[in-house]
Structure formats: structure tokens, C-alpha cells
Amino acid sequence: MSKKDLKLKIDEFSSAVGSFKGVEIEIGRIYDDSWEEPMGPTPFPSVGTLRNWDRKLLDRYKPFYMPFCDLCCLCTFGKCDLTGDKRGACGITMAAQQSRIVLLACCIGASTHCAHARHMLDHLMEEFGREAPIEVALNTNVEAPNIRLVCGIKPNTLRDLEDALDYVETQLVQLVAAAHTGQEGDNIDFESKAFHAGMLDHVAMEVADIEQITTLGMPKGIPDAPMTELGFGCIDPNKAVIMCIGHNVLPSVDIIDYLMENDLFGEVEIGGLCCTAHDNSRYNTRAKVIGPISWQLRYLRSGIPDLIVVDEQCIRTDILIEAKKLGVPVIATSEKSMLGLPNRTHDPPDNIVADLVEGKAPGALIIEPKKVGEVAVKTVLGVAPTRKDYKPLSGDDIQEMAEHCRNCEECVRACPNNLPIMEAVQQAAEGNFELLGDIYPACVGCGRCESACPENMPLITFFNKGAEERIANEKFPMRVGRGAVQDVEIREVGRGIVFGEIPGVVALVGCANYPKGGIDVAKIAEEFLNRRFIVVATGCAAMDLAMIRDEEGQNLYERYPGNFDAGGLINIGSCVSNAHITGAAIKIANIFAKRPLRANYEEIADYVYNRVGAVGVAWGAMSQKAASIASGCWRLGIPVVVGPHGAKYRRNLLGRKEKDEDWMTYDARTGEEVYTGPVPEHLFYAAETAEEAIVMIAKLVMRPNDTTKGRAVKLSHYIDLHKKYYGTMPDDLQYFVRREADIPFTMKNEILEYLKEKGWVEDKIAIPDPTLLDRMVRRRE
Amino acid sequence: MAARMIPGQTAEIAGPKKAFVIPKPEVAASLIKRAKRPLLVVGSKAVETQTMDGDLIDTAIRLHNTGRLQVVATAHIVGEFMKRGAEGIHSMQMMNLGDRLRDPDWRGLDGEGAYDLVAFAGTLYYLEWLVESGLKSFAQDLTTISLSRSYQPNANWSLGTMKADKWKEVIDVIVKSITEDN
Numbered sequence: 001m002s003k004k005d006l007k008l009k010i011d012e013f014s015s016a017v018g019s020f021k022g023v024e025i026e027i028g029r030i031y032d033d034s035w036e037e038p039m040g041p042t043p044f045p046s047v048g049t050l051r052n053w054d055r056k057l058l059d060r061y062k063p064f065y066m067p068f069c070d071l072c073c074l075c076t077f078g079k080c081d082l083t084g085d086k087r088g089a090c091g092i093t094m095a096a097q098q099s100r101i102v103l104l105a106c107c108i109g110a111s112t113h114c115a116h117a118r119h120m121l122d123h124l125m126e127e128f129g130r131e132a133p134i135e136v137a138l139n140t141n142v143e144a145p146n147i148r149l150v151c152g153i154k155p156n157t158l159r160d161l162e163d164a165l166d167y168v169e170t171q172l173v174q175l176v177a178a179a180h181t182g183q184e185g186d187n188i189d190f191e192s193k194a195f196h197a198g199m200l201d202h203v204a205m206e207v208a209d210i211e212q213i214t215t216l217g218m219p220k221g222i223p224d225a226p227m228t229e230l231g232f233g234c235i236d237p238n239k240a241v242i243m244c245i246g247h248n249v250l251p252s253v254d255i256i257d258y259l260m261e262n263d264l265f266g267e268v269e270i271g272g273l274c275c276t277a278h279d280n281s282r283y284n285t286r287a288k289v290i291g292p293i294s295w296q297l298r299y300l301r302s303g304i305p306d307l308i309v310v311d312e313q314c315i316r317t318d319i320l321i322e323a324k325k326l327g328v329p330v331i332a333t334s335e336k337s338m339l340g341l342p343n344r345t346h347d348p349p350d351n352i353v354a355d356l357v358e359g360k361a362p363g364a365l366i367i368e369p370k371k372v373g374e375v376a377v378k379t380v381l382g383v384a385p386t387r388k389d390y391k392p393l394s395g396d397d398i399q400e401m402a403e404h405c406r407n408c409e410e411c412v413r414a415c416p417n418n419l420p421i422m423e424a425v426q427q428a429a430e431g432n433f434e435l436l437g438d439i440y441p442a443c444v445g446c447g448r449c450e451s452a453c454p455e456n457m458p459l460i461t462f463f464n465k466g467a468e469e470r471i472a473n474e475k476f477p478m479r480v481g482r483g484a485v486q487d488v489e490i491r492e493v494g495r496g497i498v499f500g501e502i503p504g505v506v507a508l509v510g511c512a513n514y515p516k517g518g519i520d521v522a523k524i525a526e527e528f529l530n531r532r533f534i535v536v537a538t539g540c541a542a543m544d545l546a547m548i549r550d551e552e553g554q555n556l557y558e559r560y561p562g563n564f565d566a567g568g569l570i571n572i573g574s575c576v577s578n579a580h581i582t583g584a585a586i587k588i589a590n591i592f593a594k595r596p597l598r599a600n601y602e603e604i605a606d607y608v609y610n611r612v613g614a615v616g617v618a619w620g621a622m623s624q625k626a627a628s629i630a631s632g633c634w635r636l637g638i639p640v641v642v643g644p645h646g647a648k649y650r651r652n653l654l655g656r657k658e659k660d661e662d663w664m665t666y667d668a669r670t671g672e673e674v675y676t677g678p679v680p681e682h683l684f685y686a687a688e689t690a691e692e693a694i695v696m697i698a699k700l701v702m703r704p705n706d707t708t709k710g711r712a713v714k715l716s717h718y719i720d721l722h723k724k725y726y727g728t729m730p731d732d733l734q735y736f737v738r739r740e741a742d743i744p745f746t747m748k749n750e751i752l753e754y755l756k757e758k759g760w761v762e763d764k765i766a767i768p769d770p771t772l773l774d775r776m777v778r779r780r781e
Numbered sequence: 782m783a784a785r786m787i788p789g790q791t792a793e794i795a796g797p798k799k800a801f802v803i804p805k806p807e808v809a810a811s812l813i814k815r816a817k818r819p820l821l822v823v824g825s826k827a828v829e830t831q832t833m834d835g836d837l838i839d840t841a842i843r844l845h846n847t848g849r850l851q852v853v854a855t856a857h858i859v860g861e862f863m864k865r866g867a868e869g870i871h872s873m874q875m876m877n878l879g880d881r882l883r884d885p886d887w888r889g890l891d892g893e894g895a896y897d898l899v900a901f902a903g904t905l906y907y908l909e910w911l912v913e914s915g916l917k918s919f920a921q922d923l924t925t926i927s928l929s930r931s932y933q934p935n936a937n938w939s940l941g942t943m944k945a946d947k948w949k950e951v952i953d954v955i956v957k958s959i960t961e962d963n
Contacts, residue, residue, distance in 0.1 A: 064880040066911035067918055070796025081797045084918050094918045413791045418906060452791060515905065647876070647911045654880045688875050688908060689825045691857035696874070726872065727860025 035154040040600035043152030044167050047174050047196055053602045054192035054635065056772045057609075060662050061653035061683035063191060065098045068650050072097050075181045090181050098650045099190035100179050102627070105649070106194045107176050109628030110201035112313055113576060114168045115336065116248055117208035121161060123250055123369065124215045130159040134214045137221025137484040145586040145597065146206040146579050150199060152599030158214070161207045168200045168207075175200075191653075198631025199601075205629075206579035213483050216253060218282040218573075223489075223563035225482040225571070228281040230289040230546050232302065233475030239269040240384030241304050242376055245296055245319070246311035247575060249279035251333040251366075254373030255309065256284045268380055273299060275539060275574035276311055281480045282573060289478060292512040292540035294622065295445040300326065301461045302471065303392045307356075307380040309372065312336045313575075314511075314623060320362055327390065328383060329356040330363035333372050341365040349374045357382030393458070395433065398465050402429035404455045411459060414452035416645065417442060417515055421449050421459060428462060436466025441517040444620075476546045479557045481538070481573025485584040487591055489564040493534070494592025498611045500710015502566045503717055504701030505534045507581045508541040510618030510626045513645045518544030520643075520690035521619050525556055525569065527694050531717050532566040533701075538578050540620065542571045578629050582636055585612050602773060609637025610665070610770040613701035613714070615680075616640040617693065621649070630684065639680045639700045641693050647686035655681045657735050665704055667768030671777040674766035676704035677735050691725035698722075699736075704770035708741040716744035719751075734758040738765040784941025789906045789931025798917065800927065800939035806951045809900075810958035812926060812938060813850060816898035818889065821845075822878065824904030825856035830930075831945070833953040837903040840956055842867045847960050853878065853890055855904070875904070879912040883920040901936070902928040902952075910935055928952065 010023040042049050071079045077089030082097050092100070125132075134155055136143040144155050147164045155161050175193050178184045184193065212218055219225045235241055244252045252272065259265050265286055272280045274293030281287050290299050293314045300308070300322045308323050312334040316322065320339055323330045332339045344352045344364040349371055355361045356379045366372045393401075402425045411421040419442055424435035440463045449459045464471060496502035506528045508521055521544040525535050537545060549555050560569035564584065572580050589607040590597040597604065608614070616633045618626050621642045627649055630640040634653065642649070656662055657678035665676040679702040687693035698718040706714060715736060722730045734755055737743055739762050743751045771777070784802050788794060803809045813819050821844060827837035834840040838861050845852040845867060852870050854862055859872035871890040873881075881887040888894055899916075901909050906929065913925050913935035927933035930948040932941045940951060 062880075064876065064883065064915060065919065066879070066915040068911070068914070070798065070914075070918075082918075083796055083798045084921050410791070413787075413789065416790070416907070418789070448791075644905050644908050647908055652876050652880070654876060656880070682876075686876055686908075688856040688905060692825075692874055695857065725857045725860075727863055728872070731872065 035598070037596060037598045039152055040596055040598045042601050043599035045150065045601060047171065047178070047193060050196065050601055050635070051189070051192050053605060054195045055188060057634065057637070057683060058188050058191055058653070061655050063095070063099065063187065063651040064654050065095055065651045066647055067094055067098055068648055092185060093187070095187040096185055096190060099187040099194065100184070102650055103175065103190050103194045103197065104179050105624040106197035106201070106628040106631045107172055107179070108624035109626070110168070110197045110204060111172050112625055113201055113208060113628070114165060114172065114204035116312065116576065117204050117211065118165055118169070119248065119334070120208060120211050120250060121158065121165065124211050125158050128158065128215045130157065132158045132215065134158065134161070134210055135220060136210050136213055137486050139486045139488040140221060140484065141487055142587050142590060142597070144206055144210060145583040145590065146202045148597050149586055149599070149601055149604055150203050155210070158211065161211060164203050164207050168204045171196065171200050194631050195635040198628050198633070199635045201628040202579045202582050202632040205576040206583065208576035209483065209573065209579060212249060212279065216249070216283050218279070219480065219482045221484045221486045222482055223561065225480045225562060226285050227477045227557070228285045228287070228289060228480050230476045230478040230543055231291060231474035232299070232304070232471045233473055234288045235271050235290065235304055236269050237304060239267055240306050240380040241269045241271060242307045242309060242380050243290065243299070243305035244270065244272040244276045244280065244309045244311070245274065245293065245315050247275040247313040248311040248334060249276055249283065250369045251309060251311055251372040252276055252280045252287070253283055254369040255376045256280065256287055258373035258377045260284070262377070264377060268377060274314060275576070278481050278539070278542070278574040285480060289543060292518070292543050294512040294540065297322065297447045297460050298443070298445045298464060301392065301458070301464055303390050306384040306387055307331070307376060309333060309376055310337060313625070324362060327387060329361070329379060331372060331376055331379070332363060332365045333367065333369065335367060338365050339363070343367070345371065349378065353378040353382060393461050393465065395465060398428055398433070398462055399431055401455070401457055402426070402462070405429060406454060408454060410452040410454065411449035414448040416444055416446060416448070416513070419443060424466070425457065425459070425462065433466040436462050437470065438466070439463050440467035440470065441519065444513050474547070476555050477557055478543065478546045479562050479571045481542070481571050481577055482562060483573055483577060484580040485564045485587070487587065490584065490587045490591045493565055494588045496566065497588060497613060498592065498705060500613060500703070500706035500714055503531060503533050503713050504613040504615060505536065506697055507614065507616045508535065508537040508545060508619070509539055509578055509581070509616060509629065510541055510620055511622035512540040512544060512620040513622035513643070514620040515644050516690070518547055521545045522548040522556060523690055524617060524619065524694055524697070527721070528697070529556065529560050529567055529569055534564060534566060534568055534570070536564070536570045536572050536581055538572045538581070539575050575625060575629070582632060582638070585614050585636060585638060588612050603776065605636045606771050606773050606776065609772070611703055611705040613703050614638050615697050615700045617697060618646065619643040619690070619693065621646045634683050639683050639685065641696055641700065642684070642686050643693070644686055644688050652685055653683040654685065655683070657681055657732060665768060665770045665772060666774065666777055667766065668771045668776050668778055669769045670779065674768050675764065676768065676770055677738065677765040679703055679736070695721045695725055702736060704768065708739065711736070711738065711742040712744050715742060716747065719744065719747060729754060734760045738767055739763055784932070784943045786932050787942050788934055789929065789942065793907065793910050793934070795914070795934030799934045800932070800936040802932065802941040803938050806954035807958055809926060809928065809938070809940065810955045812924070813898065813900060813959060816924070818894060818896045819850040819898040819900065820890070820896045821850050821852045822899060822901045822904070823852060823854050823858070824875070824901065824909065825858055826905060827858060827903030828861055830903050831949065833949050838862060838865060840952060841902070843956055844959060845870060849959055851890060875908055875912060879915055882916055882923060885922070896923065898924040898926065900926040900928055901933070904929065906931060909933055928955070
């Protein structure tokens with residue numbers, strides 16, 4: 001479908017009826033519906049349209065609330081104590097308040113992606129034209145599965161994407177309004193609204209990535225996307241270094257273009273943090289990826305950058321202070337993050353450059369990307385020579401500062417992971433920096449320790465010093481984000497995934513708020529790659545899993561291919577590329593199973609939930625965006641595992657495997673409600689350790705539709721991993737073995753003996769044509 | 782006991798209802814002994830938490846051997862107990878456990894009935910904080926005790942913040958008190 005504005009202006013017209021002058025007729029949109037698929041039941045769903053589906057899921061996966069705050073302080077009646085069964089002045093309960101905050105978090109996350117998409121779309125339509133045809137992936141007809149599924153439109157041009165964004169924006173306003181005092185009062189309805197926000201987020205992300213793939217020449221779903229370099233060590237410090245931080249690629253694209261046009265890559269290095277870095281490398285592999293955004297303080301303190309360019313999302317709000325310490329200017333490029341800087345958008349570039357190079361201004365706000373490109377390059381070339389003598393703190397400096405430690409332990413109490421910072425500082429005071437170096441890989445880089453230190457010690461710099469050698473060697477290859485999964489790949493693996501013969505799809509996404517460093521992400525990825533799961537990755541997680549090497553010096557990107565197939569490791573791309581992961585699940589239902597896609601959300605989600613063994617893993621989830629991305633997965637029936645810090649999202653959505661009545665499913669063939677066992681057991685789950693997470697992921701890929709062969713494969717991984725990490729057999733196999741044929745052959749005797757002890761009865765667990773939707777029943781008996 | 786009501790992580794303060802600081806170790810022992818169905822939750826930090834017995838796994842085994850309380854290992858650490866020859870240690874992940882503890886109809890890990898007291902030790906500080914927060918609001922009949930070295934405001938009772946050596950002594954007194962009365 002495409003929509004066009006019609007505007008008719010008549011300056012002067014005479015006819016038998018009369019004469020007209022200056023007549024203007026405007027028609028908002030003309031719908032040109034050339035998509036032959038009939039419209040499904042839920043085009044552009046409103047806040048309550050999919051409520052029944054949400055409630056089916058939330059009946060099974062009841063929220064376990066863990067209030068992060070016992071109070072509500074959102075209106076002037078408050079603060080209100082909501083502990084226990086108390087109610088606030090407006091009548092709200094603790095459960096409703098927690099889910100209300102979840103909703104707000106998801107709205108912030110979805111709005112952020114939507115605003116990002118809108119900013120890019122406005123700019124790109126101006127540059128490439130509103131009617132520029134969209135091109136997402138090779139060998140692909142279903143170009144926008146989320147947009148097709150949710151909105152019921154088939155976008156052909158950039159202009160069509162605007163319709164999807166208009167819808168998302170309208171819905172987000174409704175959702176935020178629901179959080180006002182005296183609106184929604186039921187916790188489950190708040191949860192349903194959070195699901196809605198998550199679904200909207202995936203539409204917005206899809207728009208954002210389609211725009212940039214289409215117009216900026218990013219890889220179009222190619223499995224053998226080129227390699228780029230990742231890590232501190234890939235930056236050449238002999239060049240002038242521009243560090244781009246954030247998520248919106250547009251200003252960086254113009255920096256790269258300026259470097260290319262003026263043949264300056266030999267003199268200037270452009271390195272990025274987080275999704276801007278991903279997308280820079282998708283645009284041009286000469287752009288380097290330094291690392292995840294949460295470590296930006298660490299990277300800044302290295303002294304590497306000669307200029308900092310920030311765009312939007314997850315940038316440090318104290319970036320100007322940090323830049324001042326380094327003696328480098330900052331260019332802000334987004335109205336969402338102007339940092340108090342003067343708006344120089346309309347000033348002549350050379351005037352801005354002069355002010356920045358001479359240190360007359362700490363930075364500049366420049367909203368126009370093209371101007372950013374020119375100013376950034378000229379500035380960095382001017383600033384870099386003045387910083388040649390810059391030296392970070394020496395070992396002697398650090399030792400001297402460490403001697404002032406008051407042993408107050410405030411640094412440890414401020415650290416999210418209670419790392420032994422005080423002990424390390426005390427050792428540094430003796431000239432031993434080893435423990436400082438040990439903290440480096442486990443540190444999340446938040447800098448709270450520095451803020452807490454009464455001696456104002458630059459502790460992040462201390463950790464860098466301790467890990468000096470390691471930092472110099474941080475240089476890894478990373479396959480750049482390839483974008484969407486091709487339709488042709490879905491056709492090839494759809495059967496294996498749906499029947500369980502490919503044991504599952506594990507999506508490693510999200511931020512870097514890890515309990516024990518990024519190595520856990522690589523460990524999780526490697527475990528499942530070795531077992532021939534499909535592993536997809538985006539964002540910070542896609543970077544972190546690159547940062548380990550095997551004995552032969554190869555990292556995971558070098559060892560595993562980039563195609564969407566068993567044993568493939570696929571870097572999908574940046575945060576907004578997450579939409580391609582849900583998109584792949586949707587396409588399995590549509591392309592492999594031929595389920596109608598258009599505005600048919602419930603049926604597709606029901607299919608994914610019951611048949612597609614996909615699990616999202618956000619081991620270091622930190623942001624509101626991570627919350628809304630996860631929420632979009634939940635509504636689509638995809639469980640999500642987070643690390644222990646993810647419990648701070650205030651609630652988990654947990655199944656109770658022992659409650660048989662919770663796991664009744666329709667058999668679409670007969671209409672009978674049958675017991676299908678607790679699969680998947682949870683919808684949102686925080687694991688305490690990576691080992692626990694690995695075992696849980698292996699369990700959560702099971703689905704009611706698994707064939708006996710597929711279930712046997714999945715069980716063999718679950719049992720094997722449980723033995724490996726827990727040192728025992730799982731104690732819940734009776735819930736997952738449906739019949740003897742499900743039992744992995746090599747474990748048959750051991751498991752049968754166990755099942756006998758548990759009173760297991762064969763065929764208690766049915767293998768139906770599973771659906772949670774009454775309307776999907778084909779025939780009633 | 783010189784324990785302080787400052788949380789183990791700076792910003793992890795709680796709302797109006799906060800844990801009582803256990804004034805002396807015998808009080809903690811008494812609370813556990815008086816409970817009809819007490820449960821000790823041992824978290825993933827137990828192996829790296831040193832005690833007079835060796836580490837917190839060893840101490841939990843000592844407590845388990847008294848038969849006065851059940852022990853559940855969270856995360857993946859039940860294997861540590863098995864390596865040391867302990868039998869009858871339950872295993873359940875922290876989220877699954879928290880979810881069940883707030884259910885008054887849950888029959889416990891042994892199927893014999895609900896617990897009336899749960900003590901936590903060896904956990905990730907913030908994870909215990911969150912689970913106890915959930916239990917504070919949604920399992921109001923359950924008594925929670927934190928045996929952590931740092932004050933846990935969302936428990937009903939907490940040992941309070943103290944130095945590592947002092948904490949080892951306190952834990953030892955608690956265990957001895959429970960063991961000697963056995």
C-alpha cells in the first residue's frame with residue numbers, strides 16, 4: 001500500500017457554473033492498495049486491541065514483582081507508601097505501581113527508537129526523496145515483517161514508512177497517558193500496555209533500519225558481510241582520532257564522506273562506541289568499532305580521542321566535563337542532547353572550527369549532519385597536533401594518589417558489582433597494579449566509584465593503568481551487521497526450527513551491564529554455537545562476544561559462519577536491527593508455514609510462541625530501550641533471559657511448571673484442550689549466573705510443537721548442560737519428556753529410571769497442533 | 782555487635798518499612814530455631830565468601846547437618862554441595878524460589894508445606910535486595926532474615942553491615958547456637 005497526499009490548487013477557473021479564483025483542495029491521503037493479501041483482523045491495533053492475547057500470556061506467566069522503590073512520588077499527593085497491601089492516595093497498589101513503571105520504561109524505550117527513526121526519515125526523505133524505493137535484503141519479498149504484521153501495510157517507499165511511524169507516535173501518546181494519576185489501575189492491564197509499547201518499538205526499529213539500509217548502502221542481509229576491526233588496539237594513535245558516541249549514524253556518515261572525499265583517512269581515524277560504531281562499520285569498514293557504550297568513560301580516559309562527536313542515546317551526560325579533562329572539544333548533533341552548547345548550525349564552518357581548535361568554546365551544537373562532517377574533520381586536524389604531548393596519569397601519579405585512600409569502602413558500596421576497588425587501590429599505593437588490572441574486565445564503567453570517593457580519585461583511569469598491556473592488545477575482527485535475514489534463508493531453516501531439529505535460535509542482544517564482564521556473553525555464544533544452535537547478535541553484545549580468542553588465536557566471528565543456519569553466528573547490527581530478529585520469527589510463520597501475515601498479530605504470535613524455539617538473551621540489559629525491545633519479544637511469544645541486574649526492571653514473568661492447569665493448550669485439529677507441559681517455562685527471567693542462564697536458555701527453546709526427534713535433541717542439550725554446570729541431572733524432566741521416543745537415545749536407561757521414580761506417565765503430555773486461540777481450532781469433536 | 786544500618790550498596794535504601802538490625806547473633810539463631818519450617822537460601826557468592834568453616838558452602842553444610850533447617854542452593858551451585866558430599870540439598874533458581882515463596886499455597890521444596898522463615902546468605906547483594914523487596918510486599922506472613930555481611934533493608938531482620946572478620950565470628954556463633962541445641 002502506498003499513500004499519497006493530494007493537493008489541488010486552482011489559481012483561476014471559469015465554467016458554466018461560475019468563476020473561481022485561488023481555490024485549494026487538499027485530501028489527506030489516497031490509499032493505493034496494491035498488496036493482494038487480504039487485510040487481517042487487527043490493522044494498526046489500538047491500546048486494547050490485543051489485550052486478550054496479552055492476558056492469555058500473562059495468565060501463564062504471572063508477574064513476580066520486586067519493587068525497586070516502595071514509594072510512589074509521581075504526584076503531589078505523595079510520596080505514598082505502597083508497601084504490602086497499602087494503597088496510594090489515588091488508590092494504586094504496589095503491583096500496579098511496579099507495572100506502571102515498567103510501562104513508562106517501555107514507552108521511553110520505544111519513543112527513543114521512534115524519535116531516532118523519525119529524525120533519520122525526515123533527513124533521508126529530504127536527501128533521497130520521499131518516493132525512494134526501499135531495499136532491505138537480497139532474495140527477500142517480505143521486506144518489513146513487523147510493519148506488515150502490525151500495521152497491515154506493505155511499504156514500498158520511504159514515504160510509506162512514515163505511515164508506520166505516525167501510528168507508533170499516536171499509540172505512544174495513548175500509552176503514556178495511561179500512566180497519569182488516576183488512569184489505569186490494574187497491574188495486568190498495565191502489563192498489557194507495556195507489551196503494546198514493545199510491539200510498537202519493533203515497528204519503529206524496523207523503520208529505522210530499513211531507512212538506513214535503503215539509503216546508506218549498508219549490507220542487505222548478506223551472510224558474508226565484511227569484517228571490521230574492534231577494540232582499543234585497532235585505533236592508530238598516530239592519527240587524529242574522532243570518537244563518535246551514540247546510536248544515530250547520520251552525523252558520522254557525513255564525517256566519513258568528508259574523509260573519503262578529501263582523501264583524509266590516512267590522517268584521521270574515526271572510531272565509534274555502541275550502535276553508531278556498528279552502523280558506521282556497516283556504512284564503511286574503514287570506520288573502527290572501539291567498543292560498547294557503557295565503557296565510554298574507560299575509552300575517554302585512555303586519552304585516545306582528539307575530538308568527541310555525540311549523537312543520541314546512552315551517551316554520558318557529563319561528557320563535557322570528561323572532554324575538558326582531556327582538552328578536547330565536543331560536537332553535539334542532536335536536539336535530544338544539546339548539552340547546553342551554543343547552536344552553531346548556521347555559523348560558517350571555519351568560524352566554528354577556529355573556536356574549537358583555539359579552545360574558545362568547549363564544544364558546539366550542530367544539527368546539520370553535512371556541516372558536522374566538515375567541522376569535525378577540520379577540527380580534529382587542528383586539535384590533534386596540540387595534544388601530541390598529552391599523557392595519561394603515570395604509575396607514579398597513581399601510586400601517590402592511592403596513598404590518600406581513606407579505607408572508607410565507599411567505592412565498593414557504590415560499585416554495582418561490589419568489586420574490590422578499595423583493596424586494589426591499597427595495593428596500588430604499594431606500587432602493585434595487578435588487582436587494578438583484574439578489575440578492568442569486570443568493571444561496567446559506570447564511574448560511580450569515582451563519584452563516591454571522598455578523595456576524588458579517577459578510579460576508572462586507575463583500572464586502565466592496571467590493564468595497560470591488555471588494552472594495547474584489544475584488537476579483534478568483527479563481522480559487520482548484515483541486517484535482515486533473507487527470505488531464502490528462512491525457507492531453508494524454517495522446518496528445522498519449527499520441528500525442533502535445529503535446537504533453537506539464541507539472540508544475544510542488549511547493553512553491557514554485566515555482573516562479571518563481557519566474557520560471559522562470549523561464553524554463552526560459544527556454548528550454543530558448538531551445539532549448532534543459530535546465534536544472532538546485536539548491539540553491545542555483538543561486540544563483546546568478539547572479545548575472546550581460542551588457543552589458535554581466533555575469535556567467534558572467525559570460527560563460525562555468518563549465515564542464518566545451524567552453527568551460524570550472525571551479527572545483525574545495531575539496536576534498531578533488533579527488529580530483524582523478531583522479523584525472522586515472524587517470517588518463519590509467514591514464509592515457511594504460510595500463515596497470513598497482514599495485520600494478523602495474534603495468529604502469528606501464537607505460531608511463534610508454540611513453534612519457534614527462539615530465546616532472547618540480554619545479559620547486560622541496562623536501558624529503557626532494552627526493556628521495550630524485550631517487551632516486544634514477549635508479546636510475540638519469545639521468552640527473554642536477562643542477567644541479574646535485569647531483575648531491577650522490577651518484575652519477572654514466570655511460569656509455574658508444577659501447575660498443570662496453567663499449561664493447557666488447544667489442539668487445533670480437534671478443539672480439545674490438552675496438557676502440553678510447561679514450554680516455554682518462563683517469558684521473562686533474570687538468571688543469577690551465566691551458568692544458570694545457559695541451562696535455562698536450553699530449556700526455554702522447547703515448544704509444544706516439537707517433534708519427538710526435535711524434543712530429543714533439545715532435551716539432550718538441556719540435560720547435558722545441566723550436568724555440566726549444575727553437576728546433576730535436571731530434577732524436572734517429567735515435565736518435558738512426553739513419550740519414550742523423546743528421550744535422547746544415549747541417556748535412555750538413566751532417564752527412564754529417573755522418570756519411574758517421579759511417577760512419570762507416558763502420553764500425559766500431549767503433542768497437539770498447538771494454539772492458545774480458540775478461533776484457530778479447525779474442527780470440534 | 783557494632784553492626785550498622787547502612788546498605789551494602791550506597792543507593793539501595795528502602796522505603797518506610799526497613800529491616801530490624803539483629804542485635805546479637807543469638808537472636809538470629811533463636812529466630813531460626815523457633816521457626817517451624819525454616820529454609821536457608823545459599824546464593825552464588827557462597828564459594829567466594831570465607832567463613833570459620835572454610836567458605837559459606839561448608840557452613841551451610843554444617844547447618845544442614847543439624848537437621849534444623851532445609852538448605853536450598855540458588856543458581857548453579859548445588860554441584861558445590863555435592864562435590865563436598867552433602868546430600869539432601871535442594872536446588873532452585875532465585876527467581877523461581879522468590880516466585881514460589883510469595884505463594885501461600887506452595888508446599889515447599891520437600892512438598893511438606895509452606896516455610897515460615899527464610900534466611901539468605903551468600904547472595905548477590907542487589908538480587909537478595911530485590912527478592913526480599915518482593916517478599917516484603919507480597920509474602921507478608923513470611924519472616925525473612927538476611928545473614929549477609931551488609932545490611933539488607935528489605936528483610937524483616939538483617940545482621941547489619943560489619944567488617945569481614947566480625948561477620949565470620951557472628952556467623953560462627955549463630956551456627957554453634959543452632960548446632961549445640963540440636
